[in-house]
Amino acid sequence: MTINEIAMNGSIKKPHFVLVPFLAQGHMIPMIDFARLLALNGVLVTVVTTPVNTARFKAIVDRANAAGLIIRLAELRFPCAEVGLPEGCENVDLIPNAQEYGAGFMEAVSLLREPLLRHLREQWPAPSCLVVDSCSPWAVDVARELGIPRFVFHSPSCFFLLAGRNASKVKPADPFEPFLVPDFPHELQVVKGQALQFFDYPGWEKLFAEIKAAEASADGLVINTFQELEAAYLDSYSKALGKKMWAVGPVCLVNKNLDDKFSRGDKITSVDEKFISSWLDERDPKSVIYVSCGSVAINSFSHLVEVGLGLESSSQAFLWVIKKVEMTPAVEAWLEEFEGRTRSRGLIVRGWAPQILILTHPSVGGFMTHSGWNSTLEAVTAGIPMVTWPHMVDQFLNEKFVVEVLRTGVALKPRILTMSISPEYEGLITREDVEKAVRKVCFGKPYALVVFVIGPAYPLELGLKEVNNDAHVAILGRTALSLASKKTKLYVISGNCNGVKLIKVEDE
Numbered sequence: 001m002t003i004n005e006i007a008m009n010g011s012i013k014k015p016h017f018v019l020v021p022f023l024a025q026g027h028m029i030p031m032i033d034f035a036r037l038l039a040l041n042g043v044l045v046t047v048v049t050t051p052v053n054t055a056r057f058k059a060i061v062d063r064a065n066a067a068g069l070i071i072r073l074a075e076l077r078f079p080c081a082e083v084g085l086p087e088g089c090e091n092v093d094l095i096p097n098a099q100e101y102g103a104g105f106m107e108a109v110s111l112l113r114e115p116l117l118r119h120l121r122e123q124w125p126a127p128s129c130l131v132v133d134s135c136s137p138w139a140v141d142v143a144r145e146l147g148i149p150r151f152v153f154h155s156p157s158c159f160f161l162l163a164g165r166n167a168s169k170v171k172p173a174d175p176f177e178p179f180l181v182p183d184f185p186h187e188l189q190v191v192k193g194q195a196l197q198f199f200d201y202p203g204w205e206k207l208f209a210e211i212k213a214a215e216a217s218a219d220g221l222v223i224n225t226f227q228e229l230e231a232a233y234l235d236s237y238s239k240a241l242g243k244k245m246w247a248v249g250p251v252c253l254v255n256k257n258l259d260d261k262f263s264r265g266d267k268i269t270s271v272d273e274k275f276i277s278s279w280l281d282e283r284d285p286k287s288v289i290y291v292s293c294g295s296v297a298i299n300s301f302s303h304l305v306e307v308g309l310g311l312e313s314s315s316q317a318f319l320w321v322i323k324k325v326e327m328t329p330a331v332e333a334w335l336e337e338f339e340g341r342t343r344s345r346g347l348i349v350r351g352w353a354p355q356i357l358i359l360t361h362p363s364v365g366g367f368m369t370h371s372g373w374n375s376t377l378e379a380v381t382a383g384i385p386m387v388t389w390p391h392m393v394d395q396f397l398n399e400k401f402v403v404e405v406l407r408t409g410v411a412l413k414p415r416i417l418t419m420s421i422s423p424e425y426e427g428l429i430t431r432e433d434v435e436k437a438v439r440k441v442c443f444g445k446p447y448a449l450v451v452f453v454i455g456p457a458y459p460l461e462l463g464l465k466e467v468n469n470d471a472h473v474a475i476l477g478r479t480a481l482s483l484a485s486k487k488t489k490l491y492v493i494s495g496n497c498n499g500v501k502l503i504k505v506e507d508e
């Protein structure tokens, strides 16, 4: 049975999917993309949101509605006051201090249960199914009360889900002692500190158990990835849980026109998007390294300085996003001088950048990333090699996937020294690390391995894409993935939805 058939719920002609995102940018952004994909396929979609979150993606939903897609918003009041959160703190990236407010935020999220149930009971047509982010197990009861199927939406990679699940069976005394992940499709060595599942940390035991139970009782799993990239992991994970899994990604590819690319996520930025576009237009093809650590990871002053000085000495043109919350007076003062020295080839965006627009611009040739899964998929689908600098949870395993399996990137720091990088950390990276990794990705031997056969929802739009010199990034399917494990260096592959043809392979 297809997901549509399950959701049809008998009498309703148009299936009505209710999407319940987790209120974090890295979870909401792919959920909104997924909503548009569903609507494009004739589904009526309701997205559960709160006022502050609505403001961030209203433009994109309005445009979709104007184009004839039916996406409704179930906007619920977020109960900040009830749990002692500052007003307006409706998304993970708005929590002023995770230690102090993290638990309150999760409690406020779970208080959406009753209002959501009331709201959905009044809807026509009645919801056919719920698609609930894995970090929002509170919505289990809503589906149960309404008597409709419920699917779990996984926003991280399947590589991470499988490795994290299987690694949890091993209990080493030292969190930094390497071990092999059991029952994994190929050899994978990790340390405990880099293979933890979401909320598998002291203090979050109850939520972690709820997440696991919600997954175990779900009617199926939906994941933002694609078969050709993660076939082996999808197969193993689906078998391990005894669940049907739908790989619906990469959902970011639904953003085709400039307006969508401009308005994805937050709009608060110091530089006008049109300026960013024209700045990139003026640069040579593949000459710019884009640097961003996603929506949540926060870097200390000293780490920002090392990144800046490393970029400066790499002689590479760069577009660097620094979050508003990282902009302390010390950072601002330092940046003033730094910008003076590097203005001819560097652009700093304070706040939020239109990432998809940047990654798909022809003048971008490398991406220094914190290895969030959305960012990773966005780079993979744009054919951009990465410098990986994971900060927390799934990002460490995403790095492994990119560096060791796909081989489309280099690690900024090959050895893991901490289980997360937060603003207090100093001295974990040096300017030399940054310079070396950036040079390797932008000027070094090509890392040409990017995989793309997009599911039937997407017309395949790629041809060969030059990475640098003689390398190409193109379409990889299962063939390429199996070759990757044999440590082949360069693949040049062309193809379309009907098949993938390997043109050339060079072994190391």
Ligand code: UDP
Pocket: 025, 026, 027, 029, 264, 265, 292, 293, 294, 295, 296, 297, 321, 351, 352, 353, 354, 355, 356, 371, 372, 373, 374, 375, 376, 378
């Ligand atoms: N993003 C963006 N502009 C920014 C920062 C982030 O558009 O300045 C988007 C990015 O394209 C991705 C998402 O925010 O879709 C971040 O998700 P990811 O999983 O990469 O990292 P997280 O923020 O969850 O750590």
